[in-house]
Amino acid sequence: MLRNYLKVAMRYLVRHKGYTIINILGLAVGITCCILIMLFVKSEWSYDKFHSKSDRLYRAWVKEKYQKEDFIDITTPVVMAPTLQSNFPEIESTCRVAAFNSIFKSGVTSFNENLRMVDSTFFRVFDFELIKGDRKNPFPTSNSIILTEKLAKKYFGNSDPVGKSIELQMSLDTVVFSVSGIAKEAPVESSIRYTALIPFSNAKSYFSKNAMRSWFNINPETYVLLGKGVNPKQLEAKFPSMLKQQLGADYKPGNYIINLQPMTTIHLDASLPDQGIENISNPKYSYILLTIGFLILFIACINFITLSLGRSTSRAMEVGVRKVLGAERRQIIRQFWGEAILLTLVSVVIGIIFAAVFVKPFNTLINRELVLRPDLFFIGFCLLLIVIIGMIAGIYPALILSSFKPVEVLKGKLKLSNNSSIFRKSLITGQFVVSIAMIVCTLVIGQQMNYLQNKDLGYGKEQVVVVSTHKPVSKGMPLAELFRNELQKIPQVASASVALYSMAQTPWIDLGYTDDKKIYRTFQFNAVDPQFIPTMKIQMVQGRNFSADNASDATTAMVVNESLVKQYGWKDAIGKKLPGKFEQQIIGVMKDFNYESLHTKIQPLVLVIKPDSVYRRIENINVAAPRQPRISVRMKAGSITANIAMLKQAWKKVAGEQEFDYTFLDENIAAQYEQEKRTSTIVKLASGLSIFIACMGLFGLATLAVVRRTKEIGIRKVLGASTQSIVSLISKEFITLVVLAAIIAFPLAWMFLNKWLGDFAYRIDINWWVFILAAFIAIVITLLTVGFQAIKAALSNPVKSLRTE
Amino acid sequence: MIELQHIYKWINSGGNRTFLLKDINLSIAEGDFISIMGPSGSGKSTLLNVMGMLDEPSEGQYVFMGDDVFKMKEKQRSNLYKQHIGFVFQAYHLIDELTVYENIETPLLYQDIKGAERKAIVADMLDRFQIVGKKDLFPAQLSGGQQQLVGVARALVAKPKLLLADEPTGNLNSKQGEEIMELFKKINEEDGVTIVQVTHSEKNAAYGSRIIHLLDGRIESTQ
Structure with missing residues (x-):
């Protein structure tokens, strides 16, 4: 049975090559986008989860109130970590991380390097990999330094760096450090990054005496490892009494609050200012990308549905025969669903190949180093894609085609009900809503980028x-x-x-x-x-x-x-x-x-x-x-x-x-506008792709519409219709939908853009002509796509089309 | 085998009720070969579809091999249909994407017959109809007569008791038509398959043991 279905499906797909290519290519492009976006979002959402104790790790931050104004500090006082540790048994361990620049020198090699000063608990609290050295005691002396492989190679070449010395410029003096270990670079998905690590006992040489004691001088990030089963909220509630004791006369209730932020939320928590050592990421960009991926896939799925509906008359005969031969409805449903899933499967395979090819340019685009790895998650994701897309794309053809009554079909009496043509029209409109909204966004975002680059800043920036x-x-x-x-x-x-x-x-x-x-x-x-x-x-x-x-x-x-x-x-x-x-x-x-x-x-x-x-x-x-x-x-x-x-x-x-x-x-x-530039490029690409896929579908539909109306066109021509009037007859049907789509797309695009532009204190106004231009572009593209088929139909010989009856 | 009593079928268009079948009473015994004749629109095909359980009448009773068809559950009726009824169409209605072999095999698939057995049955059928050499061809590669031969083979592959044929020779030339009719006669006589055919041709109708004339949905005469 399955083999029979498979055979029919394969032969059907091969016989109707145009239709198959439109469907598979559209879906494959959509799937490629989905896979790449999935890689990005997965990376974004898995920050700091690689630490085995990530569920117990928190970063402390401070909210200070001064003269009715709130000040939020992500970096914290030097004294905070030891004070917390000694006051609260709930805290298993703490680790401070401070960032500096320093000039490194070994022999003649000398560069300005980024340096992290951390507590010796660093490798016990976090899961960073130490290739050489002692995790428990990574810094045997105050003058120990741990380098990443890359940095070690830069200063010591291929020789074993452990035990070798390197000079560091510490604020006023040059200090000789001895390499005590080699660490692997932090994973991409880490909120703590480093190239060189020195122990926190060097703090004295960096911070003033006052900074070493004061609660109002902020510098390192403070990470806290809670004991098992400790509730961070309950612990936070105990901080004020400790602070009252520590701050003495400076303490007023509510003017100095220590909060704990779960480490795994750091990367995407845009509610706190981006003032930590490493930049955080706005989850907005994950959402924008997810939306784009979803929309492109949506357009490709709609192609699948509308094209199968357009073909349903020719497929109906087979359904009728199968029913006469004893097929039950559920068997027919299974057959069509299977066909959709088969098509999706092929598309997913092509999509994966595309994704593997395009992951590099995509990385450049989003400034990441994503890798396409066939791990369990990825395979699961692809299977899920196959099932979901197959189900969604196949649901309508499966249900509609299986409902045909054999008697009507075989007599050729079949007509798709009005309902289904409304359904089909709303799907096409949906595609155009997305495409037009994306064109509007591309135009407006492009204008804003132009504005950012060309606005007179009030000073001379050239040369x-x-x-x-x-x-x-x-x-x-x-x-x-x-x-x-x-x-x-x-x-x-x-x-x-x-x-x-x-x-x-x-x-x-x-x-x-x-x-x-x-x-x-x-x-x-x-x-x-x-x-x-x-x-x-x-x-x-x-x-x-x-x-x-x-x-x-x-x-x-x-x-x-x-x-x-x-x-x-x-x-x-x-x-x-x-x-x-x-x-x-x-x-x-x-x-x-x-x-x-x-x-x-x-x-x-x-x-x-x-x-x-x-x-x-x-x-x-x-x-x-x-x-x-x-x-x-x-x-x-x-x-x-x-x-x-x-x-x-x-x-x-x-x-x-x-x-x-x-x-x-x-x-x-x-x-400063790196992120926006990326968004702009991504939106530009996405709107190009969505228009491309939608147009392929439109082309297919126009072909079918012309086939369906061959007889009508023949009769009209015999009755004296001009080529022009026939072209407009075919095109009108689609243009109406595009205009309707434009009306729906405008407010949606406007809402999104208003929000996006809200990030800028200096922004352009959204011009009304942008909308008109977008609709115009969509109409021109539609006319070009449909017109070709329409003209072909209008020029055909009516005698031929009428003789078929 | 078939017992039709007071079968009516009508459609409502506007306020008027148009009758397609009007008070049909007909009984067909196992082994009969019936030809239904009548002008276009007289209800021949509708009657055939009702007998084939593809269409339901508006009123009346249909007893097929002792079972009251319209009182059965969908599932039971479908099983009854699958096991006992085969259809042959004027336009052959072969599935374009399947080869001759696969077209003939399809009804067996829907009856959940095992692969090896299926192979044997289909091979037997190809043999009997002398189309072994064409088994890997697609319908489009066959002539009309050959296609209808496959159509008949497909209708008979599941060993039905009743073969319903809606103008089986309508699209064929007279020589091809004659061959199909001879085949029908053989099946009827040798295998005892009951045959009901709709036809326009007096000559073909004469192959039947009984001819029923329909006019305006009524049985006008039986001969």
Whole structure:
């Protein structure tokens, strides 16, 4: 029986090649998208689950309340972990992770490396793999260091690195570390990453004395391993009494709360700010991708259903005969369902091949390293796809075809009921709703991306090279200034400026203070030199820039932006001081500029030359990025490589061995929209694919419609209908559906886009003509697809089509 | 074997009731060879379909081999049908995607007959109809007469007691038609299969032992 079905199915598929190719190709493309998206989503959702104790691992974070404002800190005080450990027996273990940059040197090899300082519990709490070394005691001394294989190879080549020494630049001194182990790199799905690990006992050399004791100075991430069966909520409830004891006079109920975040939720928890050591991911992108995968598959399934319905008249005869020969309805249902599943099976196989081919470009697209592995999960997923798609795609043909009465079918009396034609039309409309909505999204997202790239940011972003010193202020400032002075001798350099933070490097410092009227105010802050404003081509609207000739500007002057003036409600800001206790007078007002990405609104901003006196006057400081002076260099036009070589030479003069680390400002700015750029590309591809699949289906349907209406067309032609009128007769049926689909698609697309654009403080308005354009595109594509068949039908000889009766 | 009593079939169109069959009373014994004749629209095919359980009358009683057909459950009726009735059509209605062999095999599949037995039965059938050489061909590769031969073989493969034929020679030329009729006669006489055929041709009708004339859904005469 099964063999008989299989034979019929295979022969049917081979005989109707066009129909089979449309179905299989459409489904295969849909399945390819699904597999790739599944890989991505699976990776996103499995973060940190590889730790065997992941169900008991939490990351502590702090919610501070200050003057009615909430501050959320993902990085925590140095003292938190030991205090928690000694106060609560429920806590089995803790591990702190702090991130630093340091210059490594072994022999002549020297680079700036990213470094993690961790507690010695690191390999007991987490499941990271240690290739060489002792998991229980990974750091025999304070000067032990563990490297990843890659880093070990970089410094020691192929020789065994264990026991070898490497020099690290620790804030002021050079310290010699001895390699005590080799760790495997953290899996892709890990919220903790590392290339080199040193023990936390080195904290003294990195943190100030105050930072080592204070509960208000934040630095490492604190991970907590709870005992078996400990309820984190109950434990959290016990923290306040401990904090009251620790903070003493600083403690007020509710102003300092320690929370526990399950480690496995870290990666996708967008409710907390993305200020931890590693970036988190917004689950929104998983959802967008899932939706896209689902929609493409939906369109392919609809093709399957509508095409089988279109063919049902020819298939009906077989059903009638089979019933006369004794087939029961359920046997017919099984046959058609089996056929759908067979087709899906073939599509899945092709889909897997496509996925294997396209996983690389997809990785580039989403910036991942996903691997297509035929593990149990993957096989299960494919089986599930086969069954679900086969079931959905086959359900309607199976149920409809099996319901035919043999007497009617065999007499040729069969007509698909009106219901089924409405059903078919709504399916096609559904396809177009998706396609048109995607076209609208592609257009609008493209416009916004264009806007982001071309908006006047209020400063000049072209031909600026940013050089990092990678040194704290005390050492970085002198180095930066030396470098700047060196640069000024080079004719190709238009100007150069030293500042704590450069443009597009966000966030700058957030400061908060209470003014004389007891109002809590915040502003953003950067320390710059007098060359900053001219180098960045920032416009002044009032007053003047800092003057290099006026030494007192360094301590008594500040330049602010328009937003600050507006916030304080001043008409003339020049000569004013910030209400409160600041010494600096405002000497100039800059036109607002977007130093941050266009996701954020421009905040009040203060620039000074020497920041120390400002720090002394404020109550709150939020430093998210390390304060390491940077030099911004505006080049004159010329060869990039030659210019960079010149800068490098100047750097070598002042910094010696230290690596020359530079970026281009315009690239830094573009990097802020990396995620959006990816979304834009993905939506573009998805809408292309969905339109392609929908068009294949449409082409098939148009072919069937022409076959179905051959006789009608013949009669009309005999009665004198023109070619034109016949083409429009066939096309009209489909165009009506497209117009209807457009009307449904518009609000859906608008809702999605409004939400997406909501992420930007600076955004375009959605234009009405975008919708019209999308509908127009859809109509043109439909006409091209259907028109071919329609014209063929209109040109055919009516005598032939009428003789068949 | 077949007992039809007061069979009516009508359709309602508008307010009018159009009768397709009107008070048909007919009894057919096992081994009979009946020809049904009549002009187009007189209800011949409808009557055949009612006998073949493909169509239900609006009123009346149908007793097939002692069972009241319209009082049976769907499942039982389907079983009864599968075991005892074979159909031959004017347009052959072979399944295009199946070979001659597979077409003949299909009814056996629906009766859950085991593979080896199936093979034997089909081989026997091919032999008897002398179409062994054509068993791997598809219907489109056969002439009309050959196709109808396969149609008859398929109808008989499950050894039915009753063979219903709706204008079996309607699409054939006279020589091919004659062959099919001779075949029917042979089956009727040698195997004792009861045959009811609908035909337009007096010559073919004469092969039957009894001819029933229908007019406007009524039995006009029997000869």
